[in-house]
Amino acid sequence: MRCAVLVFPGSNCDSDLYKAANSVEGLEAEYVWYKSESLDSFDAVLIPGGFSYGDALRVGALAARAPVLKALRGAADSGIRILGICNGFQILTECGLLPGALHRNSGLRFICKTTPLQVVNTDCQFTTGYKKNSVTHIHLPIAHGEGNYTCDSETLRKLEDNGQIVFRYSGNNPNGSVANIAGITNEAGNVLGMMPHPERAMTKWMGSEDGRILFESMRH
């Protein structure tokens, strides 16, 4: 499965995501520059964390208007899997592929730590591995200043009814997100945005291997 790792100016988890995906058997990652006009040759798109455009204007706002976005929308429509992590999630909400928005953390500080999560939906295209391994309580690192997910109550109801909420914070909510949301999909289930970093939890020495299962799930 060929995965595009998008690179925007200011992306800084691009190489982490690239390494992580390439370490999973069956996945093959390649960098794709933000000016690229096609994603046709890829089976999945990974949008890395970082500070695209230095967070100018609003987090993710400028990346959501970058040239590659046209191809990204096309890819989303075609049903291939798109995973946005951290800034990638922010970009996905900014460009409208995912509902809601990400605000500043309620504590007003950047926060970096490993946090417990619940895999709420183990049937989505990114999480079947958790079901197979009977794992629903996992630990993944977070590192963000604006991960406070918010949406109107109507949207929240839809997210809940459709099973679009994939991850919730299970310990203390680190950023004040509504309904403890840490990650959601679009209605079709092929676009996942999440604040935690699965690519930082790939091997034992990283402190957690729970992220690997997500990448492995993507192969199916």
Added chain:
Amino acid sequence: MHPDEPTPDQIYSEQVYRKMGLNDVEYSLVVELLGRKPNLTETGIFGVMWSEHCSYKNSKPLLSRFPVDGPEVLQGPGEGAGVVDIGDGYAFVFKVESHNHPSAIEPYQGAATGVGGILRDIFSMGARPVAILNSLRFGPLSNNEPGNASTSRTRYLFRRVVAGIAGYGNCIGVPTVGGEVCFDECYTGNPLVNAMGVGILRHDQLQHGRAEGAGKSVIYVGSATGRDGIHGATFASEELNKDSDTKRPSVQVGDPFMGKLLIEACLEVYESGAIYSVQDMGAAGLTCSSTEMSDKGGVGMKLNLNLVPQRAENMSAYEIMLSESQERMLFVANPGREEEVFAICKKWNVPAVTIGHVIEEPVLRLKHHDETVAELPLKTVCGSTPIYQRESKIPEGVLERQKQSALTWDVPEDLFSVFQQLIQTPELSSKSWVYQQYDYMVRTNTSVRPGSDAAVVRVEGTDKSLAMSIDGNSRYVFLDPKTGGKIAVAEAARNVVCSGGRPSAITDCLNFGNPENQEIFWQLEQAVSGMAEVCNFLNLPVTGGNVSLYNETEGKAIYPTPVVGVVGLIEHNVQTTTLFFKNTGDVLLLLGDTKNELGGSVYQHMQMGKIFGIPPELDLEKELTLQQAVLESIRSGNVLSAHDLSHGGLALALLTSCTDDLGVSIDWKIDLRPDVALFSESQSRILLSVSPKNAASVESRMRQKKVPCVRIGKVVSGRFDISLDSFSIIQSALQPLRDLWQNAIEREMEFPV
């Protein structure tokens, strides 16, 4: 010439040069060297290049005591940063630098640009930056008067410095993996912000900063030049006073997004082979980079300042040359390869423009609006800085303080409550409020995170890791600068050993007061001689660093504060060791001698509100054998956790080694007062945990090496119990103590009384 500028005669008669940091004698020397009076731009260039920050004119004679060579040193002092070989064709690059004065005036930008500056030093050598560490000093976060103005300001400085480091480091995508924060009254008016950068390169990627070969293009790369940071290096070489706030324009403003683009553009340009040499524009901006590159290559440069990208209107030659705008580099291109440089920079949206050429004549020749605005032989700017052999005098009160006994109080009745109080002091409590604001994981190579003795970063493409630590205890240095200087080096090295690394080299930042004061110079001289002694003994070359003098406010100097950064090599990743306990039942071994040594300790300061006596003694032989024995034990695979004993003594070392679940049960037979046993800060001690089946073998290795080693207890679940000579001192559930320790700074910062 700019119409408003003073003429050379006015500069002389109105002593304008003084505002630029030159004293009367230095100015006369400039006139003598040039054979004429310098104009404003030229005077400014001399002012910064002859500042302590750029010239080390006060500290050079002392710094020559440091060993700078070693079999693994690929680049010692003199370039952007030191470079040390780690085998497999790789090397690490590292250096520490201060940003104290800017941070005192504008803490966010001061700290942010401190990080940006040290990272440019790292990637100007050709390396990709892989880690940031920092060493911070502030006044007390609280005292007994709620709403006290100085503690409010301290909390503001602390909050904004941490935010500035986070803001820059997180965005640029280099993990901030470690550091230290201390609090003491002496830093209330003059906080310290020292930032250390570490990078990794393949040998063939090493860059240098020599401009050679007349005719080569000089290319300006990065952000446009503005009026920020003008004369920052000179400002850094003055004392702070109540007017320092007016120096805000001397503080630079950072743009980490441009910093990130600049890293990627530079690394790609290096890889292309299109440039001959490179230097970053840090302190003294274009002045320092152009003159140093020329001087190192024995050539000159001719620059047209009109070509320098500018973001302010009508900038004068003086302003362009003295600006310390951030995120700028200077390249000397290989002939005919300029277009490649431009193409790569364009890809990354980084401005790049040719602003002049290398010339054979060793002269800096500047044109602005078709006029020659500076014509300076480089040997006058770079090679003629007066070097001062300062006088020293032992400060009043030092000997009296040293004669005092360090222990003047009785054993407190309730040692448990003393312990609880101690673990909540900002000095000893967990720094998680600080480091959780830093992205310490980005680049996914951080295998030991903040909170252990040293941070560990894996070297991609090898089975090796780098252990890194930054350390300095100024209270010891204040009481006895020589011993304090020795401890600073020994302890930083010990931290690296506890992580499984062999210390390779050090970088140092010497934060002191005004060296023109003989008593301050005595501190500097003593501390440096102590540090140099240990560096020589432990074979630790000093490959670079920084001197920050004039750390005074209203005539009051900080404690002498040498800060030592150490990087060590972990030969195999499996040898990486943390301080955290691993299993219940593991045996705790205390290595080294515990003595009645409380001078300068946190316990003494908490009990008496001041420090006195002498700091713990450091026996170099014992230190070396301890470090060797522990490293051997780690490499043999017998050590499950290792933790250096320092601030707060054994009691704190035990608590900080606990995990959420794993605590201790201690019964230690020791012939000392219980408070001394628990809180003494005797040097050359390490706490190990080992599995019961390996304990005997580790003990026998220690006996062989003559390292004192005693079983003091074991790892248990959920308890923190300490008995001394079977007499119970602390009996507590672990979690409440962990909570007190873990959240003390957060309580102070988020919910102040």
